[in-house]
Amino acid sequence: MLPQYPKDRIVYGRLFNMFGVRFLGNGLVTEREYNHWRKQRKIMDPAFSRTYLIGLMGIFNDQAEELMKELEKEADGETKVDVMYLLRRVTLDIIAKVVTR
Incomplete structure (x- = not known):
């Protein structure tokens, strides 16, 4: 994710809550706000080195x-x-x- 290429609000909003049920939730996949995504990604990176x-x-x-x-x-x-x-x-x-x- 890069600030100049934001995630589409409609698409990722639907992934968060598909068919009225929590699907992917509010995590790295569906996070649209770059600063929050970057902070969470930095926390997770060492676990996948x-x-x-x-x-x-x-x-x-x-x-x-x-x-x-x-x-x-x-x-x-x-x-x-x-x-x-x-x-x-x-x-x-x-x-x-x-x-x-």
Whole structure:
């Protein structure tokens, strides 16, 4: 986002509240005011730096291995597997381990 290229008020207003329900909310994606966006972006940048993310690869890989073990248990060709449940669980496990790191 740059001050000379502001986000369209109508488009991003609709993304904030789509079909009368909070959709993307008031965050970096929908923020239209440059100074507030820049301040929030500076806060978030360190969490997505390359070196920080490389340091988390061990956690990501361990959780991917656990997911594969869980899928192997269920992979008999007949059992239905709720993949969304497994992906949510893996995501929450990763978040919990990264936060307590």
